[in-house]
Structures are given as structure tokens and as C-alpha cells.
Amino acid sequence: MKEIKRNKDIELAKALESEKGRLKLKEEVLYMNKKKIMNELETKKRSRHIKFVPVFAASLLLVFSMLATSVLAFPGIAAKVAPNIPLVREISERDQEIEDIRAAEQTKQLEIEELKSEIEELKMTIKKISDEQIKEVETSPNEDEEQNLQLQTLVVEFVKEMYRGNYEKAARYCTDEFAQTVIKSPQDVIMRPSSTAVVFTQITNVAKVDDSMFLVFLRLNDSGEEMEADYQLDFEIVMKDDAFLISFVGIDA
Amino acid sequence: MHEELLARASKGDKAAFGEIVDIYYKDAYIFALSITGNVHDAMDVCQESFVKAYKSLKRLKEPDRFKSWMMKIVSNTSKDIFRSRKQSVPETEELLEVFEDTSLLERIDLYEALMRIKAEYRQVLVLRFLNDLKISDVAKVLRIPQNTVKSRIRYALEQTRIVMEGR
Numbered sequence: 235m236k237e238i239k240r241n242k243d244i245e246l247a248k249a250l251e252s253e254k255g256r257l258k259l260k261e262e263v264l265y266m267n268k269k270k271i272m273n274e275l276e277t278k279k280r281s282r283h284i285k286f287v288p289v290f291a292a293s294l295l296l297v298f299s300m301l302a303t304s305v306l307a308f309p310g311i312a313a314k315v316a317p318n319i320p321l322v323r324e325i326s327e328r329d330q331e332i333e334d335i336r337a338a339e340q341t342k343q344l345e346i347e348e349l350k351s352e353i354e355e356l357k358m359t360i361k362k363i364s365d366e367q368i369k370e371v372e373t374s375p376n377e378d379e380e381q382n383l384q385l386q387t388l389v390v391e392f393v394k395e396m397y398r399g400n401y402e403k404a405a406r407y408c409t410d411e412f413a414q415t416v417i418k419s420p421q422d423v424i425m426r427p428s429s430t431a432v433v434f435t436q437i438t439n440v441a442k443v444d445d446s447m448f449l450v451f452l453r454l455n456d457s458g459e460e461m462e463a464d465y466q467l468d469f470e471i472v473m474k475d476d477a478f479l480i481s482f483v484g485i486d487a
Numbered sequence: 488m489h490e491e492l493l494a495r496a497s498k499g500d501k502a503a504f505g506e507i508v509d510i511y512y513k514d515a516y517i518f519a520l521s522i523t524g525n526v527h528d529a530m531d532v533c534q535e536s537f538v539k540a541y542k543s544l545k546r547l548k549e550p551d552r553f554k555s556w557m558m559k560i561v562s563n564t565s566k567d568i569f570r571s572r573k574q575s576v577p578e579t580e581e582l583l584e585v586f587e588d589t590s591l592l593e594r595i596d597l598y599e600a601l602m603r604i605k606a607e608y609r610q611v612l613v614l615r616f617l618n619d620l621k622i623s624d625v626a627k628v629l630r631i632p633q634n635t636v637k638s639r640i641r642y643a644l645e646q647t648r649i650v651m652e653g654r
Contacts, residue, residue, distance in 0.1 A: 243644040246651075249597060250616035256594075257617065258587040259513050267516075267530055268508045271537045275501060411634055422623055425548070465548065468630065484630050 361437075364390040368434045373451075374441040382440045388478055389450050389469045390434060396424050397432045397456065408480045409472060423483050424456070425465050431458035446473040451486075490550040497544035504541050511554060512537075514618045515561050516585075521613040522565040522606060524575040526585050536564045555624035558614060562628055576602050600650035608643035611636055 361370040364387045376382055388407055395404035401420050405413035420427040436453040443449060448471045453464045470482040489510060495503035515536060519529035539560050547556055579599065582591055591598060601609055614625045615636075626633045 239645070239648070242648055243641070246597075246644050246648055247616060247640075249594070250612060251619075253594060253597070254617045254619055256590045257513075257517070258590045259516060260585060260587055263530075263585045264509070264512055267512065267533060268505060270534050271508055272501065272505060274534060274538045275504070275541055411632055415633065419623070422627075470630070482630065482632050484627055 361386075363387055363434075363437065364394070366390060366434050369436045371436060371438050373438045376439050377442065385440045385448055385450055385471055385478055386437055388471065389452055389467075389480070390437070392480055393424065393432065393434075393452065393454065393467065396420060396427065397430060399427070409474065412479075412481050412483075423485075424467070425485060426456045429456040429458065432456045435464050440471075447471070447481075448473075448478070489553070493544065493547070493550045493553055496541065497547070504544075507553075508537055511557055514554065515557055517617055518558055518610070518613050519561050519565055520577070521601075521609045522562065524577060524602065524606065526577050526581045528568070530585075532561060532565045532568060535568070536561045539564065552624070554618070555620055555628055558618065558620065558624075558628045562610075596651055597647070600647045603650050604643060604646040608639055608646055611639045612643045612647070615640055 358372075359370050360367055362368075363370075363383065368386075368390070370386075392404050392407040395401075395407075396416070401417045405416045408416055416423055433455045434452065435455060438451045441449040450469045450471065452467045452469065454467065455464045466486040468484040468486050469480055470484075471478050472481045473479075489507065492503045492506050492510075496507055512533065515533050516529055519532040519536070520526065523529050523532060536557070540557055543560075547553065549556075579595060582598065582602075601612065610629060611625060614620045614628060615622065620628070622633050622636050625636045629636070631639075
């Protein structure tokens, strides 16, 4: 009976497989949706152009300001020559007010910039993890720093062993199931297993899914070239018998 | 594969990207449908996913794995858009709005059963059989271990068969 059911499931799998070539979308559906996608791409491009409009307007304003300043320069000279003329005096006073406003705006701008960089520093710190200086980004509430560092160290050491070619040793950091993938298919775990030039560029703090599952995202570069883009490893870590073990690693862009 | 098209598209050649859409839209759409369970929502997901893919093409390092990369984008986009929505099951009439009736009606029993099993099981069947991805790629798209993919496929086939037999 069990064998019959199994055979039926195999037939079902074959039927599904044969459907991949037979199932067809209506041409008009594909055409309409493709058109929407291509329009969306055009809109994005246009919206980029629209962004230049304020820049252009600001440039124009700057030119007019410069012209106005030039014009005001003459009453300035006039103020020295004939300071008591009411019109000249008023223009000089307005000129001073504008200067004061500009100075105040510049100060405010500097304060905003300082605040921004302070916020950035709070979010991103350089951290020493397993003898590596890695930029840490806080992406979720940091509840337990000791555990956070423990899990970050686990993933960094795991990656180091992978790039040293010590797959058996790296597998010791993993669940039994995932250890098999690490040993048999290291190319499914890291981008270039043959590379030795690995540079860790960024790590997130630990995100807790529940009491037994945690996520850490590590960015690294194994190309040996600075110009090459980094890639990301998404780690899934589980708590098993009071030990943290890597249960899955996904390569991400 | 379509490395040349992808290379051109990543340099901003929209015509080349249009050809990529022609080639992969069906796979992306079926997968999106398997997640959302709604023929119109699946279109929205595909539209946003292809736009995202176009913008991220320069970051694609292995063009020969474009399909699984694309499916991952579809998966993420579906989750982003439909996180809070309840799964729905499309009626045959709705499916016939988007698929050729000759290809669909011959195996409508199979598709109706497929749409009635749990989404997580339906997704592995769609990716593995209809989209022809390897087990390792299915695992990466869904971010689950390969053994979980295998067990889900077994269970999904069993569930689909049970639904078909009960009809």
C-alpha cells in the first residue's frame, strides 16, 4: 500500500515536471505586465532627472544672489561716500540683516551635520571580534552584549576556518545536518572557497528570532581586490544542548 | 544561459532587460502566485521584483544563477508586500484570466490541488518542478536547509495527491 502511494507521488512529480514546458501565460498578460515594468523603469529614470530640477533652481538662485550682492556692493561704496542718504542707509541695514541670517543658517547647518555624524557613530562602531576589527551595525535591539559577541565570534571563526580550507573544523561549529553541507559542498557556503584573501567589512548585531534561534549577517570580500563588491553571508544559529550551532548559511548579494 | 543579455542589461540596456523579462516572467509569476495565492497580487509582486532586479543587476556576481537570484527577490518582495495579508486560493476562472486555457484545463485537477495545499509546500513544488531549480537553489531561495527542502517536497507531493484523490 505504502509502495503504491509512493509510486503515485513519483508520477505526480513527473506530471509536475512535464507541466513546466506546457503551462503558458497568455501573451497579452505578459505584454501588459512587461509594459508596466518597462514604464516603471522609465519613470524611475525620469524621477532621477526631476531631482536635478531643485539643484538647477538652487544654482539659478545662487547666480541671482551673486548678482544682487554685486548690485548691493555699489550702495556699499555709496554708503562710505554718502552714508546719510536714507535709501543707502536702508540698503546697508538690510545687507547686514541678510548676513546675520546667513551666518545663523550656516551655524544651524553645522550643528545638524554634527548631530548626524553623532547618530551615525552611535549606530556603527568598530569592534574587535576574533582578532578582527569589524564595523558593527546595530540593526536590532541589543539585549545581551555578551551573547552578541559570543555569536559574532562564532560566525567569524567559522568563516576563517572555511577560508583556511579546514572544513572539518568549521563543521564543528554547525549542527550535524548543516555540517554535511559544509564538508561536502563548501562552495554552497562561501563564495570562493579557494580564496585566502578574506576581509571582513561589516557585521550586524545578533537578531533574536526566539529563545533558540538567532540571525547574524556578515559582509565580506574574498576577491583580493578592493574594487570588487562585498557579498553577504546570512547566518542562522540555533541553541542546541546549551551550545550555539550554525544551522544554515545563505550567500546573499 | 543568458549572460550576454544580463551583461547588457546591467549596463543600462533596457531592451536587453525586456528580453530577460520575456524569458523569466512566467517562472517569477508562477512562484509569486504560489506565495500570494492571488493572480493580481502576483502581478504586482512581479512588477516590483523585476524593477528591483534591474536596479540590482550590477551586484549579481553569478549570472548563471540569475533565475534563483530572481526567485529570491520575488520571495522577499512577496513577504514585504503581503506580510500581513491572509493567503487566498484563486478560483479556476481567475487562473484562466492569466494562463492559456489549453495548457491549464488539461491538468486543472493538478493545479487546483496545488493551490489548496499549504503555501510553504506549494512553493517547493513550484520552484523544484515548474521552475526547474536544483534542490540547493531552492534551499537558498527559501533560506531553509536542503534536507528540509527534500522533506517538504515529499510531504507536498503526498498532500497534493490526497487533495486530488479526495475530489
